[in-house]
Amino acid sequence: MTKRCVKVYPRFERFWHWSQMTLIMALLFTGMGLNGVHSLIPFGPAVMLHTIIAFALMALWVFAAFWLFTTGTWRQFIPTTEGMFQVARFYAYGVFKGEEHPYKKIFWRKHNPLQAATYFFLKWVIFPVIWITGLAYLSYNFWGTGAEGAQALWVVSNLHLLTAYVIVVFIIVHVYLLTVGHGFRQHVKPMITGYDDIDLTPEQEAYLETNEPGRLKPEC
Amino acid sequence: MRYNLFTGSVAAVLLGLAGITGAWAQDTAAPQIPGSGSTADHSKFEILQKDFQSGPEVTEACLSCHTEASDQVMHSIHFQWDFTHPETGQQLGKSNVINSFCGSVAGNEPRCTSCHAGYGWEDMSQPPPQQSNAVDCLVCHDRSGQYTKSATLAGNPPLAPVPQGMKTITGADAWPVDLAKAAQSVGMPGRDNCGNCHFYGGGGDNVKHGDLSSALYSPAKSVDVHMSPEGENFTCSTCHVSDQHQWDGSRYATHASDMVGTGKPGSARTVSTCQSCHGTDPHPANIKGMKLNDHTDKLACQTCHIPEFARGGVATKTFWDWSTAGRLSPEGKPIAEHNFTQSDGKELHTYLSTKGDFEWEEDVVPYYAWFDGQVEYTTADRVIDPSKPVEVNPIKGDPDDGVSRIWPFKRMVGRQAYDTELNHLVYTHVWGPTTDTAFWTNFDWAKAIDAGMKAAGAEYSGKFDFVDTYMYWPTTHMVAPAADAVQCEECHSKNGRMAGLTGVYLPGTDSTGIVGLLGRLMVLAAIAGVLFHAALRVISGKGKGGHKHD
Numbered sequence: 001m002t003k004r005c006v007k008v009y010p011r012f013e014r015f016w017h018w019s020q021m022t023l024i025m026a027l028l029f030t031g032m033g034l035n036g037v038h039s040l041i042p043f044g045p046a047v048m049l050h051t052i053i054a055f056a057l058m059a060l061w062v063f064a065a066f067w068l069f070t071t072g073t074w075r076q077f078i079p080t081t082e083g084m085f086q087v088a089r090f091y092a093y094g095v096f097k098g099e100e101h102p103y104k105k106i107f108w109r110k111h112n113p114l115q116a117a118t119y120f121f122l123k124w125v126i127f128p129v130i131w132i133t134g135l136a137y138l139s140y141n142f143w144g145t146g147a148e149g150a151q152a153l154w155v156v157s158n159l160h161l162l163t164a165y166v167i168v169v170f171i172i173v174h175v176y177l178l179t180v181g182h183g184f185r186q187h188v189k190p191m192i193t194g195y196d197d198i199d200l201t202p203e204q205e206a207y208l209e210t211n212e213p214g215r216l217k218p219e220c
Numbered sequence: 221m222r223y224n225l226f227t228g229s230v231a232a233v234l235l236g237l238a239g240i241t242g243a244w245a246q247d248t249a250a251p252q253i254p255g256s257g258s259t260a261d262h263s264k265f266e267i268l269q270k271d272f273q274s275g276p277e278v279t280e281a282c283l284s285c286h287t288e289a290s291d292q293v294m295h296s297i298h299f300q301w302d303f304t305h306p307e308t309g310q311q312l313g314k315s316n317v318i319n320s321f322c323g324s325v326a327g328n329e330p331r332c333t334s335c336h337a338g339y340g341w342e343d344m345s346q347p348p349p350q351q352s353n354a355v356d357c358l359v360c361h362d363r364s365g366q367y368t369k370s371a372t373l374a375g376n377p378p379l380a381p382v383p384q385g386m387k388t389i390t391g392a393d394a395w396p397v398d399l400a401k402a403a404q405s406v407g408m409p410g411r412d413n414c415g416n417c418h419f420y421g422g423g424g425d426n427v428k429h430g431d432l433s434s435a436l437y438s439p440a441k442s443v444d445v446h447m448s449p450e451g452e453n454f455t456c457s458t459c460h461v462s463d464q465h466q467w468d469g470s471r472y473a474t475h476a477s478d479m480v481g482t483g484k485p486g487s488a489r490t491v492s493t494c495q496s497c498h499g500t501d502p503h504p505a506n507i508k509g510m511k512l513n514d515h516t517d518k519l520a521c522q523t524c525h526i527p528e529f530a531r532g533g534v535a536t537k538t539f540w541d542w543s544t545a546g547r548l549s550p551e552g553k554p555i556a557e558h559n560f561t562q563s564d565g566k567e568l569h570t571y572l573s574t575k576g577d578f579e580w581e582e583d584v585v586p587y588y589a590w591f592d593g594q595v596e597y598t599t600a601d602r603v604i605d606p607s608k609p610v611e612v613n614p615i616k617g618d619p620d621d622g623v624s625r626i627w628p629f630k631r632m633v634g635r636q637a638y639d640t641e642l643n644h645l646v647y648t649h650v651w652g653p654t655t656d657t658a659f660w661t662n663f664d665w666a667k668a669i670d671a672g673m674k675a676a677g678a679e680y681s682g683k684f685d686f687v688d689t690y691m692y693w694p695t696t697h698m699v700a701p702a703a704d705a706v707q708c709e710e711c712h713s714k715n716g717r718m719a720g721l722t723g724v725y726l727p728g729t730d731s732t733g734i735v736g737l738l739g740r741l742m743v744l745a746a747i748a749g750v751l752f753h754a755a756l757r758v759i760s761g762k763g764k765g766g767h768k769h770d
Contacts, residue, residue: 036714036731043708043728048508091753096760137727141514146620147723154725158735165739169746176750180757 002205005220006198008110009190013073016064017191023057024167031164054134061127076110079120084113091180101181105196107204118170126166133160195220263404272399275339275377276353281403283352290352292465298337299348299355301325303472307594312472315344317597318645320540320612320634320691321422327649327675330374334389335417339375345677357406360413364405367397368416390420390434411437411447414456423575426534430584430630431697435532443532444698459497461490468492474694476520476593476617477625494521494699518724520591520625522696524706528583529630529695533564539579541635543686546663548573554663574650574660576635586628586695588718590617593624595692600678603643604687610638610645612691619723626721627694634689637669641681645689647672 009017030050033041041049068074086102091114094102103112111119136143136156144153178187190196197220200208208216262268267281283290293299301314314332318324325332326344333341337356341348348354356375358367370378371387371394378386380396388394419425419434426433441448446459460469469492478495480487495502500516503509515524530536549555554573560580562568570578595613604610612634617624637646649671652658659668665684673680711718712728719729730736 034712034728035736036728037736039709039713043712044508047511047708051507051511096756098760141517145517145622148620150619150723150725157725157727158733162735162739165735165742168739168743172743172746172750176754179754 001199001201003197004200004205004208005195005217006107006200006208007194007215007217008105008107008196008198009194011194012063012067014191014194016060016067019060020057020064023053023060024171026053027057028164028168035161051138054131054138058131061131075108077116077119077123079117080113082113084117087112087114091177095180105198107198107200110196110198122170126163126170130160130163130167133157133163189220193220258407262406265404268400268403270400272403274379275356275358275375275399276351278399278403279339279353279355279357282357282406286357289357289465290355293337293355293357294348294350294352296337296465296467297470298465298467301336301348303470305472305594305596307473308596310596310599312595312597312599316599318600318612318647319422319428320632320636320689321428321537322650323542323636324647324672324676326647327672328651330372331651333374334369334371335420336375342374344675358399358402359417360409361406362402362413363407363410364398364401365412366395367399367402368392368394370394388416390416391424409455409457411455418456422537424537426530426536428537429693429697430529430536430538431526431693431695433530433532433534433536435534436697439532439698441701442704443700445701446699447697459492461492463490466490471694472595474591474593474595476591476627477623494525518619518626520627522694522699523586523588523626523628525699525702526586526628526695526697527700527704527706527710528585529628529698530582530584531698531700533562533582535560535562535568535580535582536584536630537578537632538581538584538630539577539633540575541577541686542637543576543635544571545576545659546573546665547571548663573663579633584630585717587631587692588626588628588721589615589692590619590624590721590723591615591627591629591694592617592621598645600644600647600676602645604638604645606638606640606643606685606687609633609688609690612645612689615692626718626724630693630695632689632691632693634691635686636689637665637684638687639681640683640685642679644678645687646680646684647676647678649675 027050030041030046030053032038033046034043034050068077083103090099090102094100101112109116133156137153137160140149140153140156144150178184181187195217265285267284270277270281272278272281279290297303297313302311302316303313304311314325322328322332329342329344336348337359338348338354339356340354356369358377359369368377368388368390369375371389371391377397377399378388378394379399382394382396386394415432415434415437418429419432419436420427421432422428426435435443436447439448441450445451446454452458457467460467462468468490475491475493478491478493479500480491481495481500482497483489483491489496498521501513502516502521503512547555555571556569556573557571558567559570560568560578562580563582568578568580570580572578594616596616597613598604598610615627615629617627637648638644639646646669648659648665649655649657649668650659652671653661655671656662657664657667657671659665662668666682669684670680670682706717709728710716712726714729714731716726716729718724718726
């Protein structure tokens, strides 16, 4: 195994991550305004922005899904229990003892098991719930009528809200965990430059040097 | 054709209005060619070039050509003041109902019937006069601007010589009407024709409706986009389309919603709803417009587009307590207190010995309720519960019936007399300068109620007290420019305009509901968790954890 500076996040993935981050922050801001948490934006413009941004985000997801499945990157997001306990133990205990992060990034696994499980949950539960409830919310007039419709809308809107709060919690923990291990800058940098230090097998190294030399850099 | 008639009458209205703002006067400039664009110039008709001595004489002249007009008018609510509700079967109309303003017509005829579209109806227990010349054509069709009705002559105009102190139906000092001039001027009704009665309901300018005041003679566009000369310059009958002298638009059986919209060419035009012109999807086909259109299954157009009523500088009465009436000065004279200053500086009465205490308001935010358009009245035969405010005309509505919409209302708060034994609202005889029973002359409730009940032929125990009442007036005039429509956050916020309404879910009204609180708790827990974790890392002195695996 050799540690090499490899491009792990291609341009589209970085674009996906940061535009998704921007759109989600905008949705949270407008959404919290709509919910009445703050009144920094009037209700009408907030509805318009929230709707338009949500459509933009869904369009981005369509592209991302296409990209994930055509490039095979979807495999990165399949959760595994292998090593998960060690990572959890590290965050809960080892980190205070000065232990090293038990997970080593490898070429086909850029997320640690806990990360992978979190993203999997996010992608398959949280995001679908928020866009399904969001679309139901938006299209209320096509399915809801009368007092019963109003009650159903209450359920839909509160499910939407609850999911939004879960996303806020994710963001808090996600950003905090960037500070653990190699540190915030080291963790954010790959998502900007695309390159990170990865343990490569000799075969992987030989393959990349021969076929994709652009994915290797002398130093990160 | 219709448009030409309309522009012509508009010109005439404007000329007429010049007179209103000054001294609403007999010597207003001659009208434009009456009914400009019409094939008939009434000033050229020989039969109208007479020295008319009374209203009915003019009507006879009208009927010599318009042979069916009298019959048509006599079948209209303007003449009958009687309306059998098609849904409830209840007998309504001015001749039957009790309201929270001057109470009832019965017992006060010549004063109240001053606004009858006829002549000489002096007894409510009888139907209106049936001879064909008892119809008042001029009150609606005079375009000379100088026809009026005396406040106290059961619908007849003041004619020379006008007795000292006589008032017109708008409260102005009466002048002698020139009937020939009026007859030769006739045309389609202008805002003044309708407004001279409808703007002054309840005994004064805008007292009753809140959305119908003298401000609408010539409103600024900000007051009424449709009726403003700067806007569409509509007359009342532009929307209240008539067919054979029957008008659309009723407070007893209202179109609470209209799913038909503009209809196809040739379909019925006698619909006074907003949708009959603007369609059922009135907002533009973009994301915002679609979201606004989504509201039309819950809201009446008026709910957003009439942000406040009593706009344009004329206040409306919002509270009337009859129970305090009758307080006299130490010398035994009636008292008048004026403690409300209207935005134009005019002092309005807040206490009158004749009528009790009042409150006035301008630019009033409406009261909102589900409304299916059907209104029942607490008529004198209905038993009331005096332990709580009596709804004089309870508003009905159901979010599930497909017809109801949330409507804006003026909610009139009142305190008025009722029979404490039979628990009925009572008729009161208030007007009668020469009787020894009329309240406004004698200040004796016992006598006034007794006489009122006798006049109405209603059963009365002889015992009375006063009860709090609510009366609802659907708000539908004074449509504001689109830019002034009620903003989203007026309702979509905590304690917004729709607070307390059931059968509807309003996003943005409850950020601290159960899920909102749970969410905040989760966020706080997450923040507390990472802070705790970070603190432990700092305390343990190990910072980021080891990273020696290079």
